[in-house]
Amino acid sequence: MMRDKRIGVLMGGLSSERAVSLKSGAAVTAALNRLGYDTVAIDVDHEVATALRAQKVEVAFNALHGRFGEDGTIQGLLEIMHIPYTGSGVLASALGMNKAASRHVLMAAGLVMPSCRVICLDDEISISPRDLPVVVKPVAEGSSVGVSLVFKEDDFPKAVAEAFQFGQQILVEPYIRGMEVAVGVLNDRAIGAIEIRPKEPFYNYTAKYVPGMSEHVFPAPLPPSVYENLLNDGLSAHRALGCKGYSRSDFIVREGTHYLLEVNTLPGMTETSLLPEIARGVGIEFDEMVERILISV
């Protein structure tokens, strides 16, 4: 019985999304406490294995985001330690975190994604004005960290340099203007799609985390057939990567075509994050959502 187990909430961590994860972790910990679980918060660092043993953690609730948390590495450690954990396993996490690798799998499964150029550190870099505007992003980051929208040729080198701060490979995609929509999957079912209206040029870090800097509309105001197809795509993306339990996929919808941007295997878990908001929209309150994720390990 999960009720008798000691739950370790993994949070914080060593990625650029540490601050976000501390909030996700605090919200999850509060929910588990309200639900009456024996809960301990673990701020993940390089000594996490020692902390897990010292705290006698029997099940891990993963509230990490980004590197070392969402990329399969902590999942590998937990597998070796025989500690069951929430969310996706090693391979789906590693794939999901890498936008270049996941692309191949997602497109092979029939999902439509923006065309994209992968650039490595030593590659020649230039942009033709007819390709603008473009979005430049690191291959393996989250929370829009290192992502730039480029309208002018002159701004391209700075965007490239910014993205390379976060790894050896970057992506350059055509900017798709359209409705931004996130599809939530919970208990391996697509539960809903929410529209995001950022008050910034795109859904950047500020729009994501500064209160009032984006508006959310649930359910996304789309024709029923488009909405249905979008949910199907969200579930196809989840399945194509082999995700487990829950995920959130980001799309841009333009003229009825949905362009998948990425799959998040550990989406934000604060009470105002997108997946919790989608869940609430279909009648699943935050605490219930957290418990559903926990008991499906």
Ligand SMILES: Nc1ncnc2c1ncn2[C@@H]1O[C@H](COP(=O)(O)OP(=O)(O)O)[C@@H](O)[C@H]1O
């Ligand atoms: N090709 C694109 N066209 C339009 N907007 C994009 C595109 N790629 C990214 N964006 C914008 O940048 C944001 C972050 O990009 P995303 O690929 O989801 O990376 P992250 O992992 O940082 O969330 C998106 O939510 C969207 O607002």
Ligand SMILES: [Mg+2]
């Ligand atoms: Mg995203």
